[in-house]
Amino acid sequence: xxxxxxxxxxxxxxxxxxxxxxxxxxxxxxxxxxxxxxxxxxxxxxxxxxxxxxxxxxxxxxxxxxxxxxxxxxxxxxxxxxxxxxxxxxxxxxxxxxxxxxxxxxxxxxxxxxxxxxxxxxxxxxxxxxxxxxxxxxxxxxxxxxxxxxxxxxxxxxxxxxxxxxxxxxxxxxxxxxxxxxxxxxxxxxxxxxxxxxxxxxxxxxxxxxxxxxxxxxxxxxxxxxxxxxxxxxxxxxxxxxxxxxxxxxxxxxxxx
Numbered sequence: 337x338x339x340x341x342x343x344x345x346x347x348x349x350x351x352x353x354x355x356x357x358x359x360x361x362x363x364x365x366x367x368x369x370x371x372x373x374x375x376x377x378x379x380x381x382x383x384x385x386x387x388x389x390x391x392x393x394x395x396x397x398x399x400x401x402x403x404x405x406x407x408x409x410x411x412x413x414x415x416x417x418x419x420x421x422x423x424x425x426x427x428x429x430x431x432x433x434x435x436x437x438x439x440x441x442x443x444x445x446x447x448x449x450x451x452x453x454x455x456x457x458x459x460x461x462x463x464x465x466x467x468x469x470x471x472x473x474x475x476x477x478x479x480x481x482x483x484x485x486x487x488x489x490x491x492x493x494x495x496x497x498x499x500x501x502x503x504x505x506x507x508x509x510x511x512x513x514x515x516x517x518x519x520x521x522x523x524x525x526x527x528x529x530x531x532x533x534x535x536x537x538x539x540x541x542x543x544x545x546x547x548x549x550x551x552x553x554x555x556x557x558x559x560x561x562x563x564x565x566x567x568x569x570x571x572x573x574x575x576x577x578x579x580x581x582x583x584x585x586x587x588x589x590x591x592x593x
Contacts, residue, residue, distance in 0.1 A: 409441030505554030
């Protein structure tokens with residue numbers, strides 16, 4: 337189904353504004369808000385679809401979800417797929433369906449791709465499972481795994497995506513400027529080498545002494561790296577260490593510089 341924004345306007349734009357202005361002048365401001373509110377609500381609605389039944393022009397996205405680094409197949413993982421327009425004005429993302437992995441960690445979607453054009457947007461596959469994460473940011477929400485456009489996909493030909501999740505662990509990172517250095521920025525990165533993330537502090541107080549809690553994978557090694565910058569000069573220091581989340585999924589590390 338095409339939304340109204342996909343059809344050509346019959347009336348000139350100027351006439352539309354004149355009509356809206358006339359309405360505004362005739363109604364109370366409170367009533368005006370009630371008049372326009374449905375338009376905003378309509379623009380934010382998501383068109384929920386099945387995502388599992390398709391008779392023709394079918395795109396098939398499937399795969400498995402595994403626990404890293406054990407490569408254990410994960411069941412009951414929420415997997416969703418949506419279509420995101422490049423231009424989002426009055427064209428919200430469209431949910432094409434959600435499913436869960438079976439006992440063998442498998443998931444699958446089938447949908448009619450004839451309604452979507454690669455020049456208008458792209459498809460997003462997202463995942464969520466309690467106790468696991470894909471990216472340290474927004475760890476409790478759906479996290480995007482893969483992006484596709486129709487030019488990459490073939491009808492009725494499965495496109496497998498192996499999704500690798502990390503068991504969530506926490507590290508209490510104690511940052512302390514013991515040498516009282518004058519730094520314009522301190523950059524800290526952490527996590528497995530293929531999924532590093534991080535944060536920065538700028539400028540760095542000479543009396544910096546703080547604790548930051550960060551998310552790292554449980555039961556596997558992570559690389560912790562920190563770099564100090566001093567204006568336009570080269571790095572004042574560049575150090576790294578290997579940390580491992582303990583079995584209680586929590587660890588501490590003292591980062592002195």
